[in-house]
Amino acid sequence: MGKFQIKVIGLKGDENIIDLCHSEKKMQTMTVLDAKKKIITKLNIKVDIRMVFTTEPLEESSQLQQYGIRHMSTIHVVARMPGGI
Numbered sequence: 001m002g003k004f005q006i007k008v009i010g011l012k013g014d015e016n017i018i019d020l021c022h023s024e025k026k027m028q029t030m031t032v033l034d035a036k037k038k039i040i041t042k043l044n045i046k047v048d049i050r051m052v053f054t055t056e057p058l059e060e061s062s063q064l065q066q067y068g069i070r071h072m073s074t075i076h077v078v079a080r081m082p083g084g085i
Contacts (some may be wrong), residue, residue: 007074008039018042026062027070033060048080
């Protein structure tokens with residue numbers, strides 16, 4: 001497979017396709033933080049965000065594959081509330 005991409009539902013409900021990487025090996029080792037950095041850059045996000053897959057908040061140190069995230073999975077981006085978890 002060529003590109004590995006995810007669909008991201010942004011802060012305003014907009015859908016975006018984000019290119020994560022170009023190899024299966026890289027996809028297997030990619031962390032949530034790696035993906036978060038790509039999302040922030042591509043969508044020009046200026047606030048602290050959390051990412052959610054299905055109903056589960058994603059921990060930045062975890063690998064995407066631990067959550068079952070693969071090519072064209074949908075991730076939601078939400079603003080982190082000050083003082084919140």
